[in-house]
Amino acid sequence: MVRVRFAPSPTGYLHIGSARTFIFNWLFARKQKGTMILRIDDTDVERNTQASLDSIFDGLKWLGLGWDEFYRQSERGELYAKAAWAIFDKDLAYRDFTPMTAGGEDKSGDAKAAWLCNPGMRELTREESDRRANAGEPFVLRFRVPRDPERVVSFSDLVYGDQSKSTADIEDFALLRSNGGVTYHHASCVDDADLQISHIVRGQDHLSNTFKHILIFEALGVEAPRFAHLPLLTAPDGAKLSKRKHGPVVSVTTYRDAGFLPQSYINFLCLLGWNPKDNREKMSIEELVEAFTFDGVNRANAVVNFSEEDPIDPKALWLNSQHIYALSVPELAAAIAPVFTAAGYQFDEAKLLKITPLIQERIKTLNDAVGAADFFFVDELAPYDPAELTPQKGDAAMALRVLEAGRTALETAEFNHDGLDSVLRAQAAALGVKAGQMFQPIRVAVCGRKVAPPLFETLEVLGRDTCLKRIDQAVLKLK
CATH class of the missing domain: 3.90.800.10 (Glutamyl-tRNA Synthetase; Domain 3)
Incomplete structure (x- = not known):
């Protein structure tokens, strides 16, 4: 029976290297139908803090993988x-x-x-x-x-x-x-013997300790577990990732607070020092369990790319966007709902379900949802430059004609994709302007920006009254 353990010491927040160690233990245990044990190594009384312990639990809870047995060395x-x-x-x-x-x-x-x-x-x-x-x-x-x-x-x-x-x-x-x-x-060896740990999976920095541990296992009269040491994580300059030197870059909660999905972050950490022996990069938890082997773990240290300006690895950001794209609309709506709530917006579930597919391919993190869709939730748009209402290769006079004609069309249009598409294209033809020159002023008027979700679906979600009101305000800006 495979029995593995993750044994953090509560002397700091959950390091991303520690999180990866937990994940590799968990994947191996699940693939082998074994047992995952969480053991808090809290015998260093002088350095242990409750804040550190809370951080470890917060990080592991966010990852959402869980464990089967729990122990504390202090007991x-x-x-x-x-x-x-x-x-x-x-x-x-x-x-x-x-x-x-x-x-x-x-x-x-x-x-x-x-x-x-x-x-x-x-x-x-x-x-x-x-x-x-x-x-x-x-x-x-x-x-x-x-x-x-x-x-x-x-x-x-x-x-x-x-x-x-x-x-x-x-x-x-x-x-x-x-x-x-x-x-x-x-303490570590006595616990491993008592808990019948079959495999010890930990960082390469513990490899030199293993010789001492084998001697202790012999003295205890038990067979030593199998060992698997994992490559270290380093900064772009090759330095070992350090809580003291690199700060929040190495904390799991930094990625959580940046709006990452736990499954994408798990995927990202797995690719730091391991590969599935094929060309896959985006992988679900189930796919990771199926593919994980120690043969796929590299001996070379793995680099986490970041800068002083941006603590987030670009590869992690890309993977997160891919996992966001793969969610069902209800799944993504449930994930971004707390983000809108934290930003102070009020909404009903039905409206959020309509908005979610409009922004799904436009966001890389859950936090991006606010910037992509805030105009759906406010009574008054944030101030914007009236010059943005001017269509490409047009002028303010053209913008004014387009908005007034568009408003007239929207007063009686069927407020669905096909109805809105039909009347606005017809108005563009009647005015002798291109469709894009018709759509841009209306988009800016109702959204307060040039870059926004698909126009007709956006108008439909906002509703006739809100669209007419915002167009009226844009007309006043131009006048």
Whole structure:
């Protein structure tokens, strides 16, 4: 049974690299009919914040993929302590009583010993170690890394292939801190063993930790999970994406607040460092599940393109427009309704369903809907330049004749596409102007802009009274 986990630490908002890790875990679990686990790694009490935890949940909730089981490390401390002392009882860990400076540095002065191990502590007899501990002397519980020069820790990564490292290059890392708190390495491995995680899918920056983790799994007496490390995400200059350096660019909620559909953002993140082995780019969630394999994950880091002026990757914007185009009208109407509400517009569902198809191919984000359709919801148009009423290769006098004739036609026209098309083309012919010269002044008059949705459908949604009123106002502007 495939069991995977996503284990964020609540020390900052949900990073897009973390979101991609969650998505890849989720896709693999769903394809294999397995279990997706969310585990909050909140043992770093000093750095954890409620705001960060809320951000993680907000981001994951917006993605909408969900999980099957949920755990918090802060509620599992007894499990970690029990496992650490079980390792100690096997003589695979030892107490290190080395005094530390205020900054946490070893006072022994032996840099090599401080990094790799402290022989004086590693070789303490059990009796001496117990005596000093019972006397209340503080200590760190360290893993006793094998010092056999022939010993090599190795594993086969599902992305990066065969990996190995001599134990001569692995330090005696801590399992428990001097205050009794658990370290990341120990808590993570104990949880993975206890929760029977089958595959650990995480960022490439954790690959070097894996050698230590394999040693912990061995000490716990369990088989290590399979590992798949994912390429990192970088800025255009090649620098690793950083919350501190790049700010909101790396936050999932930046894209949410910019008006992205969650399914398009998931699609975008998947294409950062993975491809489906064909030419597809726009893919539904179902298609991503079906296509996902670790064979498709690249080893090279993936670049997120952005600038100081625009934090949004152009590829992400294009994908979002494609997903918007693919929505049904009711789906898109439901998605943009909160945008209009947040902008302070009031509307009924029936009207929004009529407007939605008119703007669907004109917007790249949900937020664009307001700029594309605000004139449908206001009593008075925003001020516009009367010169925009002048048709191409025409003048203000032509604009005035067109608007007055158009108004007369609209007073009795059937207010549907065919009826409006017929009477306005007939009026253009009667005036001796081209159809475009007839349509532009009317479009600007009723919409307040030259670029707007299809004219006849727009007139129909606005209704006769509103159209006549706005044309009258445009005539006054020209006069």
